[in-house]
Amino acid sequence: MQASEIVTHISQSQLAERWQLSESTIERWRAEGIGPIFLKLRGQVRYRLEDIRAFEEDSMRASTSKAVAA
Structure with missing residues (x-):
């Protein structure tokens, strides 16, 4: 596996x-489809850091009604 292929969970x-x-x-958020996508392997839930960061970026707000432009 190359270094560029390493994913942190x-x-x-x-x-x-x-x-x-x-x-x-x-x-609860996971059950309701809220939050970052996740991986489930043999009952173990894991989140990729890249998906968490993307979710955090998408959640940035300038006000309660206005998303921050990327």
Whole structure:
């Protein structure tokens, strides 16, 4: 595997810590289709850092009604 192919994944608990939310909120959001896409392997949920960063970028707001232009 080349260095350019390495993808970093984080767990639900790490994402909850990153966003200062409870794990149950992350679970609920996942069930409701809110938040970044995720990977589920044999019952283990993982998030790619690139997907988390993309979700965070898409969530940037200048006001409650206006997204930040990218």
